[in-house]
Amino acid sequence: MNSNDVPITESRFIDTADVAKLVRKELKKTFPDTKFSVRISRYAGGSSVYVGWTDGPTTKDVDQVVYAFQSGRFESMTDCAYSADSWYCPEHGPRVARTYGCDLDDNNGLHASRCCHQAELVHFCATHVSTSRQLSDEFTAELAAKVRKDCRMAPEGPLDDPIPEGTRWHYGDYSTVYNAIWRLADDTDY
Known part of the structure; x- marks a missing residue:
């Protein structure tokens, strides 16, 4: 019998404080230097x-690590919020087990995602998990220097300097070095 063939019945509820502990543990395992x-x-x-x-x-x-710990889901096509139960395994982390409450049929039901027989069916009581990355002054300066070099701008200047039209980081009339730094940071580890 495949581990995904196990019948799903009641899920164990995990309080939000305990969800936060699991999130911390998973982040420490995945990003030990941060x-x-x-x-x-x-x-x-x-x-x-x-x-x-x-x-x-x-x-x-x-986001790829922590969003699996939230029970809330959202279907933007129908503006519908719905819920999920998960398989949780200390070794492999969380995976969606079943979803329910959406008005799109293909978003409801069981998911073949159980990693192993140790995975337990749970409901994370945290409806949402949100993330917020800050940039240090040092990293900001490093990214600003790259943006300025890419755009052939003066190497020094304020973060609200406009980005020259026709350059890689120009995305409209109000594009600034600051805006470009955040777009570059989206793809840059530090």
């Missing part, structure tokens, strides 16, 4: 986990 701040917020109708860090891995890389 210090993360992991906080929770409880509010009427749900709770969230907030992850912050300076420099280090890209937001996209961190």
